[in-house]
Amino acid sequence: MDKAISVASLTVAYGAATALDNVDLAIPSGKITVLAGPNGCGKSTLLRSIRRLHQPKSGDIRLGDVPISSLREKELARHIGLLAQNPSAPDDMSVEELVRLGRYPHQTMLQPWSAADAEAIQAAMFGTGVSHLADRSLGSLSGGQLQRVWIAMVLAQETDVICLDEPVNHLDMAHQIDCLDLVTRLNREHGRTVVLVLHDLNLAARYADRLVFMKSGGMVAEGEPDALMNEALIEEVFGISCRVIVDPVHERPLCIPIRNSTPRFRGETSS
Amino acid sequence: MSALAPRLSPALLRLNRRAWIAVGVIAAVALVLAICGVGFGSTWIDPRRVGEILFGGGSRGERVVVLQLRAPRVAIAVLAGGAMAVAGYLLQKVTRNELASPGVLGVIGGAGLGVVIFLALLSDESNSLVTSIVWQPVAAMLGASLAIAAVFLLSGQQASSAVRLLLFGIAVGAVCKAATLILMIVGPIYRTTQASRWLAGAVNEINWGEVQVVAVGLAIAMVGVFAVARRLPPADLDEVSARGIGLNLPVFRILVFALASALTALAVAFAGGVGFIGLMAPHLARLIVGRPVLPGIVASFLLGAIMLVGADLIVRVLFAPTEVPAGTVTAVIGTPYFLYLVLRRGSTNG
16 A cells, blocks of 8 residues: 555644654555544644644654655645645635635745646636636635635645645535535545545545544544444444444445443543 | 746736736825925925925025935935835734734834933933944844844734734833833933934934935845745735645744834834834725735835825924924824724624
């Protein structure tokens, strides 16, 4: 299996609190990997560490064979794109302006603009179906449209790896499916490696090629959704007793929660 | 092929062109105002005559009045007003906050304090400097940088939280102003007629030597401004998204803060603590030219120049022959404007 990113013995702490404890993980190239787990399990921290937004306490993260710590800021941005959990931009910025920002890491003082930039922007807006919105201001868009525009920006970056941190959090069900179908298409048609953080287990199982279960700062299990989606493991990771059936439409495992199996109110930490 | 690639789409091109046309109009207004600023005084010299004198004509008396007394005053107003406005533009951009400005973030207070300490330490008994005037903006810069560093450190992890940044800025600015006042009252510079300059800001009693120092300093600072201009658009995003496309926003912010401090210090060192220009000019510039960065910077500079030249003209017209600091006019107009911005923010996003 071709590895896009490998994480070895990664430990990340916020002050005294350990967010990730000795995590080892390989992200396969050209696949959709979904990081899943309960709130506070460290899935977002792991995603952000891969994009070097956290300084690890110890451990090693490599892009191919290159340690990401050796890359310059723009170099890293040419290889790994990131859609933030709560991205924000000025309301009066136009859609095209935002998508153009995706080209920032490719531009230098001497080469501020190239034909490749123009092509990448057109392709990204076309690929995400926002070409007709190009001149609109961000403030005038709906939540679903806005999320597509942000994905277009990340797409215009033309990175091999795209990280998305809870991209469907604020969307209604139709737009959740719409957004994740779009991400799948980018993966299948453009061969981008995708790393997703999702907290909806059923969406995770439906869209993942590889699923990673995390719990309290560690990786519990990793594999194909069919292998991971079993009742005992889900109970261990998510603390719910459940029944897993096969989704009759997509033939993917589907979890039906029955009841909470752990006592609550133990002071959860947020992710 | 890359040379032929259209840099901007038709829509963005249109926006950009409109922005530059607006800049042209503002520049024309600035020029007219500057000429009026030179023409106005105890004797009125009409604009055509001002032009002739500037290009070597006019009587000996007129030449002294225009070239020695009035032109340097207008020149320093143009440069100082412009510098403060560009500093405000940069600060508003990187803090994503239209309330940010050199005054509100305590930079003007810090620069003023730097100058007054410099004068207190390095004046002799007859109130003349024992060292070169060139060091005055350096002292201002030191004070300005320390002030903004203090604001930044006090705001800590929440430096991106607009409210904290502004509150600490206002607090640090107030402390600096109080210290300046104390030094002016008890310090050795109490006799200087210029002393009020560092509290309220005024552009009288300027000579060409001082104009030269500001002009050279400003030219250097503007090279820095245009160098960071390309990185300002990604700074419009939140911190994580900006990192995602390759801009390390926390580091970039420090760079821009330093640049804004330098610009403010240059202005304050010679024109004093003229408040609110750094708040109003960039805001107005964005209303007129919109989002494009380069026209925004140039328009801010010109509007800042217009405001300080205009404020100086107003105090000359209203209060002659008494010299009232131009900063009083900008404060009288700026304070309600600031309140308006605060109230409008309050009503739109809580």
